[in-house]
Amino acid sequence: MAETMSPEEEFAQRWRKFADVSPYNRELGLLPHSVRPDWCVLKVDYKDGLVGDPNTRVLHGGVITALLDAAFGFSIFVKMPQFRPMATLDLRIDYLRPATPDKAVLGGAVCYKLTPDLAFVRGCAYHESPDDPIATAVGIYMFTSGSTVIQNEERPR
Amino acid sequence: MAETMSPEEEFAQRWRKFADVSPYNRELGLLPHSVRPDWCVLKVDYKDGLVGDPNTRVLHGGVITALLDAAFGFSIFVKMPQFRPMATLDLRIDYLRPATPDKAVLGGAVCYKLTPDLAFVRGCAYHESPDDPIATAVGIYMFTSGSTVIQNEERPR
Amino acid sequence: MAETMSPEEEFAQRWRKFADVSPYNRELGLLPHSVRPDWCVLKVDYKDGLVGDPNTRVLHGGVITALLDAAFGFSIFVKMPQFRPMATLDLRIDYLRPATPDKAVLGGAVCYKLTPDLAFVRGCAYHESPDDPIATAVGIYMFTSGSTVIQNEERPR
Amino acid sequence: MAETMSPEEEFAQRWRKFADVSPYNRELGLLPHSVRPDWCVLKVDYKDGLVGDPNTRVLHGGVITALLDAAFGFSIFVKMPQFRPMATLDLRIDYLRPATPDKAVLGGAVCYKLTPDLAFVRGCAYHESPDDPIATAVGIYMFTSGSTVIQNEERPR
Known part of the structure; x- marks a missing residue:
């Protein structure tokens, strides 16, 4: 059955399984954007409710952090044949410049x-290119002994 | 006029000014809890929409991060006679244990x-006591040259 | 036999066992200063060979980092009945101000x-008081499965 | 006169000026290895005096940190027409695996x-390839108002 799905459909399905695990990620409106084993990209659209400072209309840093945290989890997920429960052990985020209002991140x-x-991850938030980042981040995730929530049948090529 | 306000009212008013700056903080439902010059505490109530994993019902790490980021900003704010626009330069968060479902953090x-x-800050997220933290964090904030948004007439005693 | 040792002698002996494990710590000249279960202090004396910038004569940041890394390891060691091999998983150091030339740190x-x-640690480098730090740091250490190097018979009171 | 120098000689000269600023870097024996505007590499040879644990003969983490801190400074230096005094504001280092004894890092x-x-930097320590790192690191450096120590006439191509 899986053979009849296009790679895009497979990816979208994989993301839905991952994203559905987290009500908060749904509430933020995190969307899948693209995936390769070495670069998983999620997107958050600009919304007034996610603004940190109404004078500048810049998105809140916490939104950027949540976006990167979710992308980190997803980038680990796509590297494994099966989902294993994991917890963020630590994160470091460097904010380089404000996000531009009205633009998706x-x-x-x-x-x-x-x-x-353990899983070691790095990533960044940006508008057009990772070479002009809004924020960069690194983190370590630890696999926990909780029960498996979802299966990851397909791995990205 | 300020003399007629109780310290609690003054604090609540100061927090409202600070919190009103951030639509995202309002959306998360961050509430003032207590304030001293050397320990500013905000609170986030447990809500299903803030859950990271529905199996465990644990709050999303991004909520903890946003809570700490807001508490960091507030702890700088209360140290200054006047609000100065600032940006998070970097944050590091260590997650020690999951938050307990149904409990405020x-x-x-x-x-x-x-x-x-610059402002250097540290803090932690917890249920009952900072000595039993859910997460600890450190960060550096940089004052920016943007226009002043709010005045901070009173300083905590 | 241990009963005939003063607490100071016991501490010095414990530190020697710990410090002797690391040739690099000896080369830097890291010395025990004081120990409590909740605050272990090492000292590095000012030496021209440890200077980072000869114009300012300020100690090299790498020396401060090595000092804190060693103090972190020692603070974990004193909490355990027996030494377990461990590795630094990650460190974050914030430098608040330069060390003063000619002063021990x-x-x-x-x-x-x-x-x-895992062991979670925090600490700081200072001249007179931890309340006026030169640098602050946090880190996570992971216990490894290597063979036990030394025994830690006594724990600090 | 500069035209008569080979690029290798120019690079070595530039490094000597930079390295001579730091007695501690000389004491560690940090050597220039290669330089491009987007990847500056220093080297530390294996020496018994830099070992952290004599049982495993693994280099001390503090040596790796000092190496990365120096490489960070050098990578900023080569991007600027003129050296500006700067201070490490903060560093985060993740240790992925032990260094192999007897090998240069x-x-x-x-x-x-x-x-x-500010200058934002990232890098890693490795034996053969940055794709198989011993440690990864990120940091922020702040330019200070101190006097200029050295001139950086040439920039790498």
Whole structure:
């Protein structure tokens, strides 16, 4: 059955399973944008309710952080044959410049090292290109012993 | 006129001015809890829409981060005679354990060093006591040259 | 035999065992200063060979980092009945002001959370008081499965 | 006169000026390895005096940190027409695996964003390839108002 799905459909389905796990991610309106094993991208559209400062109309830093945190989780998910419950161990975010009002923000991430216990990730938030980032981030996630929530049948090519 | 306000009223008013700056903080439902110059505490009530994982019903890490980011900003604000526009330069958050479902989370912070350009802060998120933290965090904020948004007439005692 | 040792002698002996593990710590000249379960302090004396910038004669940031890294390890060591091999998983250091030339620098640390796998620590470097820090730091250490190097018979009171 | 120097000689000269600023970097034996505007590499040779644990003979984490800190400074230096005094504002280092005994460690870095006040850098330590890192790091440096120590006449091509 999976063969009849286009890669785009497969990806969208995989993201829905991942995103559906998190009510908060749905509430923020995080959307899948593109995926490769070495660069998973989510998107958040500009909305007035996500603004940090009404004078500048710049998105709240917490939205950028939540976007990157979700992209981190997704980038680990696509590297594994099966989803394993995990928890953010720590995050560091550097904010380089304000997001531009009215523009969607992309959050891209790669899991660059996997051990049996840990996943190391890095990524950035941007409008057009990761080479002109709004924020950069690194983090470590730890696999926990909780029950498996979802299966990840397909891996990105 | 200010003399006729109780310290609690003054604090609540100061927080409203600060919180009103951020639509996203309002959307998260961040509430003032208590304030001292060396420990400013905000609160976020448990809500299903803020859950990260419906299996465990644990609050999303992004909510904890947004709570701490707001508490950091507030802890800087209460140290200054006048609000100066500032931007988060970087944040590091360590997650020690999951938040307990159905419980409110408190986010406490202190600005432990102020320079003309920078504010250094630290804090933690917890249920009952900062000695049993859910997450700890440190950050640096940079004052920007934007226009002043609000006045901070009173300082906490 | 241990009963005939003063607490100071016991502490000095414990530190020697810990410090002897690391040739680099010896080369830097890291010395024990004081220890409590919740605040372990090491010291590095000012030496021309540890200077970062000869114009200002300020100690190199790398020395401060190594001092804090060692104090972190020691603060975990004193919390455990037996030494377990561990590795630094990550560190964050914030530099608040330059060290003063010709003055020794103290590095204090506390392990504020221990799990079976991880130790969470925080600390700071200072001259006179931790309330006027030169640098602050947080880190996470992971226990590894290597063989036990030293025994820690006594715990600080 | 500069035209008669090979690019390699120019680079070595530039590094000597930079490295000579720091007695501690000389003491560690940090050597120039290669330079491009987007990837500056320093090297530290394996020496018994830099070992952290004599059982495993692994280099001390503080040496890796000092190597990366120096590479960060150098990567900023090569991006600027003239050296400006700067201070490390903060650093985060993630340790992915132990360094292999008897092998030199390379530390590569890029300054990926420069503002009038700040330089944002990232890099990693490795033996053969940055794709198999021993440690990764990010940091922010702040330009200070101190006097200029050295001139950087040439910029890498």
